[in-house]
Amino acid sequence: MQKRWLSMTAVLTAIALVAAACGGGGTSGTTSTPSGAAATTAATAVGEVIIASDLPTSGADASSGLPTQNGAAFAIAQTKSYKGITITFKPFDDTVNGVHDPQKGAQNVQQMLSDPKVIAMVGPFNSNVARAEIPIANQGPLAMMSPANTNECLTQTFPYCDPQPAALRPTGKNNYFRIAAPDTVQGPAMADYIIKTLKLTKVAVFSDNETFGKGVADNFVKRLTATGGVLTNRSDFDWKTTNDFKPFINAAKAAGAQAIYAGATSATKACIVRSQMQGILDVPFTGPDGIGDDQCLKDSGSNTANMYFTNAAGDAAQNPDAASIVAAFKQAYPKASDLGAYTFPAYDCAFILVDAIKRAIDAAGGKVPTRQQVIDAVQATSGLKGTVGTYAFDANGDPKSATMAFWASKGTPAVWTFQSQFSVGQ
Amino acid sequence: MVSSVANARTRLLAGSRGKLLNATLFLIIAIAVIILATKVATLGPAYFVQILVYGLANGSIFALIALGYTMVYGIVELINFAHGDVFTLGGFISLWLLPTFGVTEGGSVSGAGLILPLLAILVISMVACAVVNVTIERVAYRPLRHAPRLTPLITAVGMSFVLEGVMYLWRGPFNLHYPNVLPTAGIELGGANGPAIGFKDLAVIAIAIVLMVALSLFVERTKLGKAMRATAQDRDAAQLMGIDINRTIAATFFIGALLAGAGGMIFGLYYNTITFDQGFTAGLVAFTAAVFGGIGNIQGAALGGLVIGMIQSLSDGYFDTAWTQVLIFAILVLVLVFRPTGILGMRVPEK
Numbered sequence: 001m002q003k004r005w006l007s008m009t010a011v012l013t014a015i016a017l018v019a020a021a022c023g024g025g026g027t028s029g030t031t032s033t034p035s036g037a038a039a040t041t042a043a044t045a046v047g048e049v050i051i052a053s054d055l056p057t058s059g060a061d062a063s064s065g066l067p068t069q070n071g072a073a074f075a076i077a078q079t080k081s082y083k084g085i086t087i088t089f090k091p092f093d094d095t096v097n098g099v100h101d102p103q104k105g106a107q108n109v110q111q112m113l114s115d116p117k118v119i120a121m122v123g124p125f126n127s128n129v130a131r132a133e134i135p136i137a138n139q140g141p142l143a144m145m146s147p148a149n150t151n152e153c154l155t156q157t158f159p160y161c162d163p164q165p166a167a168l169r170p171t172g173k174n175n176y177f178r179i180a181a182p183d184t185v186q187g188p189a190m191a192d193y194i195i196k197t198l199k200l201t202k203v204a205v206f207s208d209n210e211t212f213g214k215g216v217a218d219n220f221v222k223r224l225t226a227t228g229g230v231l232t233n234r235s236d237f238d239w240k241t242t243n244d245f246k247p248f249i250n251a252a253k254a255a256g257a258q259a260i261y262a263g264a265t266s267a268t269k270a271c272i273v274r275s276q277m278q279g280i281l282d283v284p285f286t287g288p289d290g291i292g293d294d295q296c297l298k299d300s301g302s303n304t305a306n307m308y309f310t311n312a313a314g315d316a317a318q319n320p321d322a323a324s325i326v327a328a329f330k331q332a333y334p335k336a337s338d339l340g341a342y343t344f345p346a347y348d349c350a351f352i353l354v355d356a357i358k359r360a361i362d363a364a365g366g367k368v369p370t371r372q373q374v375i376d377a378v379q380a381t382s383g384l385k386g387t388v389g390t391y392a393f394d395a396n397g398d399p400k401s402a403t404m405a406f407w408a409s410k411g412t413p414a415v416w417t418f419q420s421q422f423s424v425g426q
Numbered sequence: 427m428v429s430s431v432a433n434a435r436t437r438l439l440a441g442s443r444g445k446l447l448n449a450t451l452f453l454i455i456a457i458a459v460i461i462l463a464t465k466v467a468t469l470g471p472a473y474f475v476q477i478l479v480y481g482l483a484n485g486s487i488f489a490l491i492a493l494g495y496t497m498v499y500g501i502v503e504l505i506n507f508a509h510g511d512v513f514t515l516g517g518f519i520s521l522w523l524l525p526t527f528g529v530t531e532g533g534s535v536s537g538a539g540l541i542l543p544l545l546a547i548l549v550i551s552m553v554a555c556a557v558v559n560v561t562i563e564r565v566a567y568r569p570l571r572h573a574p575r576l577t578p579l580i581t582a583v584g585m586s587f588v589l590e591g592v593m594y595l596w597r598g599p600f601n602l603h604y605p606n607v608l609p610t611a612g613i614e615l616g617g618a619n620g621p622a623i624g625f626k627d628l629a630v631i632a633i634a635i636v637l638m639v640a641l642s643l644f645v646e647r648t649k650l651g652k653a654m655r656a657t658a659q660d661r662d663a664a665q666l667m668g669i670d671i672n673r674t675i676a677a678t679f680f681i682g683a684l685l686a687g688a689g690g691m692i693f694g695l696y697y698n699t700i701t702f703d704q705g706f707t708a709g710l711v712a713f714t715a716a717v718f719g720g721i722g723n724i725q726g727a728a729l730g731g732l733v734i735g736m737i738q739s740l741s742d743g744y745f746d747t748a749w750t751q752v753l754i755f756a757i758l759v760l761v762l763v764f765r766p767t768g769i770l771g772m773r774v775p776e777k
Binding site: 236237241244269276299 | 469470472473476477480484531532594598599600601603605606610611612621622624626693697698699703704707738739742743746747748750751
């Protein structure tokens with residue numbers, strides 16, 4: 001009997017160890033990158049600073065999170081040290097069971113704060129994760145620089161925001177910056193595109209009921225109805241438990257919808273709807289940046305024609321000045337799946353942070369700067385040219401100008417193809 | 427034990443408090459029906475028919491899963507929590523087999539040529555799921571047959587996690603696209619822009635009905651079916667009559683998983699998406715269906731599945747999907763409070 005207990009305990013311990021190993025994957029240190037981002041020259045170093053990242057890099061979200069992380073890692077690898085202070089990269093993963101998780105993100109930020117070397121972070125990717133992370137990072141204070149967050153309530157005060165941006169910043173000072181255009185631009189951009197470019201007026205809208213998805217859908221509907229469009233019907237799905245989208249599709253059909261707008265992401269089943277539309281409703285399928293990845297095209301099955309998305313950042317391939325950086329990146333990360341819509345925005349985020357850290361080091365007289373000094377340096381960024389934009393920040397942490405791009409699915413098998421882009425001043 | 431509690435409950439409800447409760451329940455249902463009726467009237471009859479067809483197809487899938495729960499409960503009084511994951515496994519195995527049989531979306535095999543390969547895949551997936559379920563019974567439940575009731579319940583939860591883990595490792599956490607191979611054409615109601623009853627919907631309903639009729643014939647007419655009924659009624663007496671209990675119980679798990687496996691494949695074909703953890707929610711809903719119809723009661727499970735599927739579609743179509751889960755589990759609570767034995771009554775051994 002005792003023997004049996006012993007062996008059982010052994011098995012349980014083994015399981016616990018494996019679980020711990022898996023759970024700790026995101027925090028187990030610096031991931032090696034092809035270009036050797038983590039290479040340090042400890043002999044000459046008078047100090048070390050770490051730029052962390054918090055992105056969803058495993059599971060369903062990895063299709064957008066990993067290419068983003070690659071961009072940040074590549075940018076930081078370009079500057080290994082400055083005035084004897086080494087700059088290294090430490091990625092964190094905020095997924096739980098393959099899906100981005102606000103609590104996990106908050107834990108990651110706490111880990112970053114506990115490491116005095118971490119003086120800035122790239123990320124997060126998802127707006128609901130940002131909402132959980134900003135208050136914690138704010139008390140650090142730790143500079144956050146997101147390539148992809150678009151929810152307007154993270155930075156701007158609107159009556160419908162809950163919580164208000166001020167509530168996310170307990171110290172009263174701002175520590176959060178982003179380079180993507182907020183959803184007050186992204187949602188309306190697709191509404192304009194549907195009315196002016198696709199020349200359609202009746203649109204059915206659904207959302208995944210998350211911070212990002214519902215917010216961008218609301219902004220879409222506001223512009224659509226204000227510019228002569230008609231909202232035929234709307235559903236906010238509990239995406240975790242919903243598999244049957246046919247009643248929504250049929251309601252759209254009955255109301256004569258000429259297009260569908262998805263306030264959701266591939267990870268929240270946006271493109272399953274596209275697949276289920278087959279044979280019922282054959283109209284263009286549109287959405288925000290959240291559907292602009294391979295997973296969406298896979299989920300749509302053979303129903304991939306006529307799909308459009310807005311990207312809240314420009315396309316680096318449209319910028320001739322960035323050509324050499326794009327080429328160098330492709331050499332270091334040769335796989336097609338290494339490059340995503342937010343790779344170069346993330347590159348720019350890390351680039352802005354590195355630039356700010358250099359200025360902060362100068363200001364601190366060649367010593368390791370404090371976290372607050374880094375935040376001040378980021379805020380003072382002005383006219384900095386990156387691969388997809390030129391950066392300066394307003395007091396809210398929003399970019400003073402941003403780019404919005406339109407992409408469409410083309411060809412068989414379908415690939416996302418750049419259509420056009422425009423600049424927006426805040 | 428269970429039914430004596432239930433009887434006591436029923437007697438209690440017969441009192442004045444029971445009348446009040448029944449009146450409240452009636453009022454709640456009446457309000458829901460009135461709201462629904464006004465919505466139905468505004469959206470027109472064709473849309474209503476469409477939603478009913480979706481409800482039937484939804485319900486057929488739930489019924490297939492619910493049957494496994496109810497059969498296993500009837501015979502060993504165990505809620506087999508791994509059953510929902512056996513259902514998912516059916517989807518995964520069939521998804522893996524589809525390209526092997528040359529069935530791909532927009533591929534060369536189409537129309538009538540699809541029938542044979544799809545049937546073959548269906549049968550293989552069903553049998554594979556059945557073998558897995560019998561193995562689970564042999565490994566995780568049979569050694570605990572005389573242990574306290576809670577013990578096999580916990581191993582059942584454990585087996586559920588094991589299956590989910592295996593499928594996670596096999597195909598990852600993504601929503602997997604399940605090829606849309608069934609013809610998308612259908613019978614059109616009210617012109618080209620109106621609703622249509624798809625071939626897909628009809629196929630799903632037809633397969634489920636065939637399987638359910640086969641099951642009820644099997645349980646009513648065959649020797650093994652008789653043995654199953656006898657074992658469910660009184661295990662010890664059945665053993666005295668020379669019935670091999672272990673074999674009978676294994677057969678119950680086998681048949682339950684056959685239906686769940688078929689449900690898994692149909693689910694994939696119908697919704698074009700499967701995820702490793704879908705069995706958790708689907709299993710809970712199907713379990714609700716089984717309780718609704720009266721757990722242990724085969725006809726009850728089929729009826730419960732159809733009713734729950736119909737409620738789901740009506741709620742999705744006329745209210746909001748956000749309310750669907752609330753409605754379904756509110757029904758579970760109401761049924762347990764007002765009719766603990768389900769609509770058609772529990773069939774559990776008197777002890």
